[in-house]
Amino acid sequence: MTTSGQAAVATAGHGGSTPGTRIEIRNLTKHFGSVIAVANLTFDVEPGRITGFLGPNGAGKTTTLRMALGLVRPTSGTALIGGVPYRRIARPLRVVGSALEATNFHPGRSGRDHLRVLGDTAGIGAARVDELLDLVGLKDAARKRAGGYSMGMRQRLGLAAALIGDPPVLLLDEPTNGLDPEGIRWLRGFLRHLSSQGRTILISSHLLSEVEQTVDDVVIINHGRLVKAGPIEELHGESTCLVRTSDPTRLAQALSDSAGVRSHPAEDGALVASTADLRLVGDIALKTGLPIWELRAQGGDLEQLFFALTEEPSGAAQTGAVA
């Protein structure tokens, strides 16, 4: 609308000085009454990479995305896309594409009309809309009412809506939700392709396994707090070992006391220790006078690790997030 907005898009859009557009989340906090949905969250999302935004249900993923998109006002902190807050981007659909929930369509409006309504705001016409419907494989259902679409079709329509302005940044909330394995594979290839063009892509999920093969980086949150951020290989690198003994609680205490090794109980009385050093675990068990019934390395079981990371009580935030 304004000239300052026009200036903002120059830095946020394709014409920035660095190739690609970075997302910067800085000390982002949101309270809903007494509920702390997001607590002092800081991370970056890099261009040319796919970042998985992970956390269990209620972790604060959607709230964070909505703050980044200017829909929810942060209690404190900032979210910048290409150096500016979303609400200051003059032609937002051409800078950021987003899909928040697959159910956000008027059931009586056709998929094509939904995209045309969006396109109008950015001067995007019917030709581009039809091209997109083709791209996501919705050509045949385009003129049918969206109320009759399957979950997978809605996800595709949401993706088409996100891509309408050919934006350098994509924010997708649970895009794999409701997709069958074939659909997930299709999405993976599609996102890979988009990412290879240098786009910045952030996808949220509560299941690491669903995005494990898609993402380059992960940002894991729990109870609104950052748990882990970095390339996914670093996660793989953090291998653990499983140990079975007569008194797992005592062993856990001993591991923590004498070597600072964290551990958590696994099924049928086993213990998973966050170290790959089997000898260390064996020595400590011997010193503590505990028998070892089983001891083996667990090479980077991501799902286990994800549970370990997100099940850990995280201090002050945990009371806040139960709602």
Add this chain to the structure above:
Amino acid sequence: MNGAIRSEIRKVFTTRLWWGMALGMAALAALISMGFAALVSTDFGDGGDQPGGNQGNPFARMTVGTAQLIYNAGLVQQMTTLFPLALGTLLITSEYRHKTISATFLSTPNRWVVMVSKAIAVSVTGVLYAVVHAAASVGGGAAILIGVKGEPTLLDQGEVWKSLGIGVIAFVVWMLFGFGIGMLIRNQIAAVLIGVGVAFVAQIALNVIFTVQEWYSAMKWLPGNLTANMLITSDPVEGQQVDPATQSQYFEFWWQSALVLLVYAAVLAVSGAFLTTRRDVT
């Protein structure tokens, strides 16, 4: 801004709601007009023995004012005003019900631009509804006047057409009432029930109370009465004996009623829009 307006207008016309409501409204408007036309040159409309003073019989003979009453009968009866009210409310609240409001604010982050665009789209729809309403009412009313009553339709009179033109303001205002209520309440069912409840039930109750109490000058501030008084620019009871006290239920000029209505609509719409620009969209 132009893009946002085009988007909002396309939203209105890409679901079935607008023509379904238009159809229902047209049928009702035609029926009420036919009913009014059937009263011409009878003494059914005689207000002589009603509570309050003698207000005259607008149907005693066919005057320009009578024609205005017939061709705006649905609005004067405060029945068809409920259609633009409900449509305005439904159009806004369906954005919240189906959560499309997120997409709307994502494509146009300046929420005031969205609000103004919506108000314009809703007003454009109001103009269309006014045309549909006038066509249905004139069709229904004139058919009875010509076919049954053998009375002149008075459709050659400029004042009759002026009244139909003022109908456009009535529709825009009632659409904006709906828009404002929808923005304030957001919950679709609650907003429609409260809007229609206030417009219909509360107004009838207040009208009865004001008439019984003979608070004629208070009556003219009710939105429904303002609408009727704005539309009827020519006195249908001209030449009849009426209680002068009842005259204070009208403004002297039609545009005064129009102005009051527009102020009401602006207050509702702006306060709804203001809240919307501040609230989180979750």
